[in-house]
Amino acid sequence: MIGYNQEWGQNKFVRAQNNTLITPLIQDLNATIGLQQTFGGSNHMSLRGAFYRVNYIFDDRYLIESNGRYDGTSRFPAEDRFGFFPSISAGWRISNEDWMSGSSNWLDELKIRASYGTLGNQLLGNNFYPYIPTMGIGQSSFMMTAGQRTPFVSPAGLVSPTLTWETVISQNLGIDFALFGGKLSGAFDVFTRDTKDMLMRREYPSILGTGAPQSNAADLRTYGWEMELTYRNQFTSDLNYDVTLALSDWQSTITRFENPSGALPASNIYYEGQMLNEIWGYETVGIFQTQEAVDNAADQSALGANWRPGDIQYADLNNDGRITPGNNTLENPGDRRVIGNSTPRYSFGVNNNLQWRNFNLNLFFQGVWSRDHWPTSGNWTWFFPFNAGHVERYFIEDSWSEDNRDAYFPHPHISTNDKKNIQTQSRFLQNAGYIRLKNVNLGYNLPYRWMETIGFQSANIYFAGMNLWEYSPIRPPLDPETIWAGAIEYPMQRIYTLGARITF
Template structure:
């Protein structure tokens, strides 16, 4: 075979990439490599013995060079007047490029850069140096009279060789046949955000990130490609191959993230089965790469403010007239004297807003913007991270720590959030064929907030009458002021402490080096939390001589704890090989099992003896105690078969046979298949005349079926409620047990099918990139309340697979990347434009009588 064929086979079957000088290494020369099941090193040794080449490894790169033995041409070159030239090779960010080839153009003289990017060689004064490195554009510089050079390499914007993480593996970006979006660490760096979800906003088309309450500990909600199911449906989150959830993703230290892949269509996500019906977010964390110890510290300080505020009418006279108009003809809220006072105050804002009625109570004619009164102008947050990483011959290590603080936006009784992150990632190379790894993280957070903060507070802030004022002339709370601001400021606190410990052990056996490997994972994710809260009465006054009244008259204290364990086991085998130069096959098969256990305990008691030390032990009133337990399990087998012919025609099939404990035994298993095809049109001979303008053009399509089991753990079991009745019999409240509800006999999976067609196209030396997709997702047999039954049955209708939903959408992503010099220094910039849309329709609902309450 030729050297070019050998290089191509090694790069396709392994993670290694070759680096060499084309003027020095003749890739069309014939080489001899014999034997089966040999390692890459053994094959390279054969090449070196039968040619004039030498090699050495630099991390994931193989450096090929001509043998250093002097030849007549080399002697001739050295006989010219040469001098010592030193320099450094860096990227556009100023980071050292390790292992770059630096060659004296037209000769065989060359070196590679060290771990600091430095090089030294002998070169003629009139020589030019050619610098090359995988993933970067070649650079040629003239030596001239310079003795010290600084070479800046630009990243190759084509990026088609970029590796993208997919389910249980990786693929080259050029070989993807499904709809996959990718976010690199660079896109997340330097964003002054407190959660990973916020950092993902605007990075991937149709990845919808929606802020929630705005509280200091609030996590954004994530959705892929629009409305999913009547039961909701969030994307599955997988961190380093381990199934997780959006809360754990948002609590991550974003500086730990290497890349994020977003699997949008069924063809990409089917390998994760039942929980991947509405997309998958795959997160890969960083690991040690450089042989030199690397220490990084980052911080940011940020202020956030409310951006869009409601426009509130606050003129007293206008408000009084509107209220009287709306109450006519039943009654008038304000009499003539009060209307006149309101008009007077509108005309002269210095007039007191307090109007004392004959009954000794106040009427208020203020102009209060309660949103402005309740919130601060800005909230502060800060984030600090530090990491250490490196590699040795037997160990790659990465350690990180982080701290985040966020101050809330409340003017009264503010909320504060602290988060602490630790991560350890170790990869031990036991032998050439056995690797053992551990990935452990610990996240602890505490949140201190007003007890009243929540939906009721947000409702009151936006609904309270602008005529009301927060305080009376003597500084006491008004009724409205006490209800909104007093409860927040004085009505008690609610504190939460959460801990999340996750550890993952991975072992990998390379049965046939770079061809067949077996990998196993065991992971444990333990969460525990404690919530302590108390509620205190808040006094308010409605007149100067009127007795105090109270909001939340009865004081109380509560405590809640929970602990959950999520255990995961999986093992899979992966085979990949090139045949006859143009054929590539990747086959993977595996087994997965998960178990989840949860238990919680809650207690509360009313009538606290002391408001200064609120606790359950100091309560003297009614006590409530509750407990909750839940467990479920999943089991599945999965496979992937991928075939590529000549890097032009791509076919992939994925499938998973999944079982869940959430359904009856006879309906617990489902098969989720998918398939995708892609055609790289730009590789065709007939496309050659267009390649100067259109550098890459690929068409792809996919279709797949998935099952959704995102329902309650015991939806298929009839349950009976219990408690105490409200009546007292013989001085006691008897215990009751309710009648069991109805359960549908055929309760089973929701079925989701997705069809997707996409196109990827690059222009102008790959500086302009475009990607577009259209899709349709059908969700059938959604679990919802069945048709209304006669009330004489005596219980509510059971959940049934009774509704269908259709979602259609499209998405477009345009990108432009380029660089130029500013004052002799490189200036890089990139612009992305994302536009997407989705619409959903209910196509079936079991409501034959058209009952309005059933919608």
């Protein structure tokens, strides 16, 4: 198969506004007075490419497939806008070899496969001309002479002279098997995915005076494995059962990033060897119980003032007698270290099907063995919710006081700007691993002789449920599937359905 594709897209917009309404009852530009403003814009982008696919199978044993694309984009300079992205995969059905005929009584299928492939990425959001330095124009936000806004032209930003495609290189090795007449089957894969020349913005010193350009600034390697195992059996003529387990794990590491100052990870800042989704923070000793403990501990004044019983005590990891963030660099992170990682580890799903006579039951469990969570910044974080102007009952009942020294939370402070006790730290780091019964379906097929009597072809009565049960070590009221937006807005809903399916 060979093909050719070409795309062209254009977007235009016009906007008008006025800030002075004659009456708020009529919201229309014709019902305004004062200075009216109009705005507009236009952009376009295009793609052009050719692709192919070749398949070859010999004797149902050897399988080869090759794919390739040659693509060009208007987003990059003319000399760097085309790229070739090939891939190849091969499989070998070992079970079909003549010398495997002796295993046919227990081995149904055995196949190994391998693949190597590349894909290109040229998407940069709404930045359609990242290689062209463009000057902005506009009007000042303030009225100047004679009630007029002063027009201005802003200087062009920086661009990368070598901007080109981001390339994803995937490698996979897998095995498929089926045993004992299909009772046991499964697949296992190991993979690596290298993202080369990642399209992103680097961080430059503020003395530069402008924002960093889009550039091919980093490389990333993701590696992991996944497996699927299914067991099915018919125990009696009335009883059938099957269960499928899916399990996977992956991690990502930054393999190239220019970080000469050794700055700690932040938005668009990485370092070579960094595990993606690292959480840096302080190690928590506990909660100060007495003023004597405060006086004898390391100096924590760099994180806040007025330390007293009920406040958090942090560990002095570098043994300098002070708790500080250091220089915010890898060489001097102060008393911080990697305390966790928000990458989900060992994601799994278990699907069960049971059929006994006219009854059928399906259960689906899913979950994550381990995943660290530290709440995002903002008012609607799960702890210290007084930042949002309200206080939850669980916070009141489990905050430190003279009569509640074993509390989980420290002594509350009135000031919403006092963040000394909620620095990123090991005490409040949550394990967001979980297992949840996502779906339950229980059905009963009414006997055919009953249906024949009343003129029905078939009838099934069923009960279905979603999110009926879960377990997680995370601290209530958090739910491990709803916390990643940084807000507790709505809890996970439990849904119950009772119904019937009838065929006339």
